[in-house]
Amino acid sequence: MTFATLAGTESSEWLAVQDIEVIYDGAILAVAGVSLRVGQGDIVALLGANGAGKSTTLKAISGLVQADRAQVSRGRIVFQGQDTAGVAANLLARQGIVHVLEGRHVFAHLTVEDNLRSGGFLRKPTRRELEQDLERIYAWFPRLKTKRKTQAGLTSGGEQQMLAIGRALMTQPRLVLLDEPSMGLAPMLVEEIFAIVAQLNAEEGMSFLVAEQNINVALRHASYAYILENGRVVSEGDATELAAREDLQHFYLGGKAR
Ligand SMILES: Nc1ncnc2c1ncn2[C@@H]1O[C@H](COP(=O)(O)OP(=O)(O)O)[C@@H](O)[C@H]1O
Ligand SMILES: [Mg+2]
Numbered sequence: 001m002t003f004a005t006l007a008g009t010e011s012s013e014w015l016a017v018q019d020i021e022v023i024y025d026g027a028i029l030a031v032a033g034v035s036l037r038v039g040q041g042d043i044v045a046l047l048g049a050n051g052a053g054k055s056t057t058l059k060a061i062s063g064l065v066q067a068d069r070a071q072v073s074r075g076r077i078v079f080q081g082q083d084t085a086g087v088a089a090n091l092l093a094r095q096g097i098v099h100v101l102e103g104r105h106v107f108a109h110l111t112v113e114d115n116l117r118s119g120g121f122l123r124k125p126t127r128r129e130l131e132q133d134l135e136r137i138y139a140w141f142p143r144l145k146t147k148r149k150t151q152a153g154l155t156s157g158g159e160q161q162m163l164a165i166g167r168a169l170m171t172q173p174r175l176v177l178l179d180e181p182s183m184g185l186a187p188m189l190v191e192e193i194f195a196i197v198a199q200l201n202a203e204e205g206m207s208f209l210v211a212e213q214n215i216n217v218a219l220r221h222a223s224y225a226y227i228l229e230n231g232r233v234v235s236e237g238d239a240t241e242l243a244a245r246e247d248l249q250h251f252y253l254g255g256k257a258r
Contacts, residue, residue: 013078014040014207015061015175020075022056022065022231030056030070031231038175038209043201045218045239046211048228054211055102057228058177061209062099063089079175093122096174102183102211104160106167108153112144115152115163119170137166140196158189165193169200175207176200182214190214194221219243 015038022031031053038044046054059065060072063084077084084092089099106115116137120130138145141162147155152163161181168176178197182190198221200206212218219225219239227235227248235242242248 014038014080015209016076016078017057017061018076018078020057020060020077021073022053022060022070023073024056024068024070026071029231031060033075033232034226034228035075035233036209036226036236038207040174041201041205041207042224043197043208043210043222045215045222045225046209046228047213047215047218047225048211049213052228053231054228055179056231058099058179058209058211062097062177063087063092064099064101090122093171093173096172097177098168098171098173098175099177100164100168100179100181102179104157104164104183106152106160106163108151110152111149112152112155112159112163113148116144116167116170119167122171133170133172137169140169140200141166158185158192161185161189161193162196165196173206175209178208178210180211180213182212182217190217194218197221215248216243 017034017036019033019035020031021029021033023029034053034057036044036046046057048054056070059068059070061077065071067089072085079095079097107118110118113134116134117130120133125133143159144162144166147159152160155163165178165181181193194217197208201208210218210222219242222239225236225239225242226233
């Protein structure tokens with residue numbers, strides 16, 4: 001079997017999640033029938049309320065499900081022509097998939113710069129390459145440069161989110177799985193972060209799959225979106241079309257205290 005037949009022949013099949021089911025602890029069905037696509041160079045949004053299955057879907061794609069005692073029990077995930085089910089997260093990271101977890105995980109006791117350095121080791125860079133990578137990240141996130149010597153735990157929520165993204169970028173990913181970057185941040189910072197995502201996408205061709213409850217900001221920056229409810233895709237479409245749909249606006253803006 002060739003990779004081409006596995007993945008289908010369209011170039012839009014860069015990342016294809018095909019009808020996956022994910023079960024935690026061999027018993028809890030968290031995702032049941034999610035299919036989605038991300039084309040190379042796309043920004044795609046994965047929207048839904050708390051508990052809808054967004055994080056679980058991202059973990060299935062990055063291979064981190066296994067670390068959470070979960071498994072993809074049905075369906076397929078194909079990245080660049082290869083079936084990635086059961087492939088360990090560190091191997092997928094080498095192929096260009098990086099996952100920025102929900103809740104801006106940083107090493108609180110390390111400096112901002114040491115946090116970034118920790119993201120670079122996967123590639124075993126020379127000292128000089130590492131310095132160049134750091135400068136690249138600082139060019140994207142000037143705020144991080146001003147805080148380079150500060151302990152990460154002492155920086156603001158927005159800076160920690162930028163740091164979590166910056167550390168992920170140290171792996172030089174092709175696909176970034178970004179889990180709720182807006183969570184708990186002031187609107188201005190959310191805009192700043194999404195603007196950087198848009199720029200990374202436009203200038204470096206990096207692809208993003210962004211999980212969000214904040215549907216308005218996500219739909220403004222994504223080209224396509226999927227809406228999850230109870231572990232299933234209940235709606236999908238071009239971002240501009242979804243943004244114009246009143247039922248979604250009511251459901252998410254009316255039904256959620258945030
Ligand atoms: N580690 C876990 N163990 C058991 N159940 C989990 C775990 N993580 C998530 N779940 C369950 O899976 C479902 C989807 O959760 P999640 O993917 O975190 O949704 P979202 O990211 O959209 O809020 C929820 O019902 C949640 O309770
Ligand atoms: Mg989540």
